Amino acid sequence: MPSIKRHKFKLSNEQLLEMFYWLKLIRSFDERLGILVRQGRVRSGVYSSIGQEAIVVGTCFGLRPDDYICPLHRDMGTFLMKGVSPGVMMAQMYAKATGLSKGRDSALHSGVSELGIFGNTSMLGANTPVAAGLALTFKLEQRDNVVIAYFGEGAANTGDVHEAMNFAAVHRLPLVFVCENNIYAYSVPIEKSMAIEDVADRAEAYGFDGVAINGNDVLAVYQAAQGAISRARGGDGPTLIECKTYRWRGHSEHDPAFYRTDEELAMWKSRDPLTTFTTYLRHRSILTDEHVADVDARVKREIDEAVAFAENSPDPDPHDGVTDLYA
Numbered sequence: 001m002p003s004i005k006r007h008k009f010k011l012s013n014e015q016l017l018e019m020f021y022w023l024k025l026i027r028s029f030d031e032r033l034g035i036l037v038r039q040g041r042v043r044s045g046v047y048s049s050i051g052q053e054a055i056v057v058g059t060c061f062g063l064r065p066d067d068y069i070c071p072l073h074r075d076m077g078t079f080l081m082k083g084v085s086p087g088v089m090m091a092q093m094y095a096k097a098t099g100l101s102k103g104r105d106s107a108l109h110s111g112v113s114e115l116g117i118f119g120n121t122s123m124l125g126a127n128t129p130v131a132a133g134l135a136l137t138f139k140l141e142q143r144d145n146v147v148i149a150y151f152g153e154g155a156a157n158t159g160d161v162h163e164a165m166n167f168a169a170v171h172r173l174p175l176v177f178v179c180e181n182n183i184y185a186y187s188v189p190i191e192k193s194m195a196i197e198d199v200a201d202r203a204e205a206y207g208f209d210g211v212a213i214n215g216n217d218v219l220a221v222y223q224a225a226q227g228a229i230s231r232a233r234g235g236d237g238p239t240l241i242e243c244k245t246y247r248w249r250g251h252s253e254h255d256p257a258f259y260r261t262d263e264e265l266a267m268w269k270s271r272d273p274l275t276t277f278t279t280y281l282r283h284r285s286i287l288t289d290e291h292v293a294d295v296d297a298r299v300k301r302e303i304d305e306a307v308a309f310a311e312n313s314p315d316p317d318p319h320d321g322v323t324d325l326y327a
């Protein structure tokens with residue numbers, strides 16, 4: 001079986017700087033959301049991805065517009081990277097009429113088919129059989145598109161995920177499974193839900209490659225994702241990439257996360273994906289103080305504008321509650 005680590009996918013300095021921008025934008029968007037929640041401005045549940053941004057950026061970077069993603073509740077950044085504007089995303093979190101679902105749902109249940117985003121449901125893991133269905137469509141229509149299905153290590157233990165992996169393997173579907181292993185499923189630590197070390201080991205049992213990588217290293221994620229994507233496009237079937245990571249905030253903004261220690265959090269903060277990548281770019285003289293100031297200013301402006309857009313957007317019209325329904 002070919003190894004997903006065999007190939008090296010080159011990135012230009014411009015692309016590396018673009019990755020830096022995305023990491024910063026997603027981090028800052030999440031930080032601002034945390035503040036807005038405390039100010040009572042946000043109506044949606046907020047599931048911060050701070051600390052996990054390298055997974056989103058490393059997997060979405062270079063995806064084609066007509067490739068599909070099936071994100072999980074923590075993957076707000078994938079929406080931004082797939083082309084949803086920060087303003088519309090913020091309006092979604094405010095449940096305003098200008099948001100993705102026009103104020104109908106909380107947070108990340110919306111999809112945008114023109115952008116290749118399939119909205120998730122609250123049943124965790126249930127997005128993976130849907131992703132397999134999408135990938136089957138691509139295969140039947142002989143399109144060389146791929147699907148990325150994201151799920152947590154908690155969701156990895158649901159029956160849906162096992163069925164999706166088996167089905168994807170049998171039909172050699174163009175599907176990349178990305179497990180965001182952040183150690184906790186809400187308050188449940190991984191050792192209380194799995195008897196093995198790596199979720200990635202399960203792939204072999206279904207008949208495809210699985211790899212466990214440092215999910216806080218955006219370049220490691222990118223290399224693994226590109227390998228898996230190119231194999232999927234080439235008809236070689238699915239891959240499982242397990243990204244080891246950690247969420248800095250609680251499960252959601254209403255969770256103070258008393259179930260973990262300050263020392264553990266401090267240790268993971270020392271592995272900050274943004275700081276690590278910044279150091280890498282600086283060492284290679286790709287990133288200068290001027291670049292950092294430019295990106296910071298751009299990101300701040302974009303988020304300020306997004307907040308202003310959401311604040312100034314109308315609330316949904318109650319009559320719209322019965323439009324766009326299927327009977």
Ligand SMILES: Cc1ncc(C[n+]2csc(CCOP(=O)(O)OP(=O)(O)O)c2C)c(N)n1
Pocket residue numbers: 074122123124125151152153154155156158180182184185186251
């Ligand atoms: C099928 C299902 N079981 C239980 C829940 C309740 N629940 C909501 S979030 C959560 C933890 C999810 O952990 P994980 O899948 O690891 O993703 P993470 O939130 O850590 O990114 C649970 C158990 C759910 N939403 N769906």
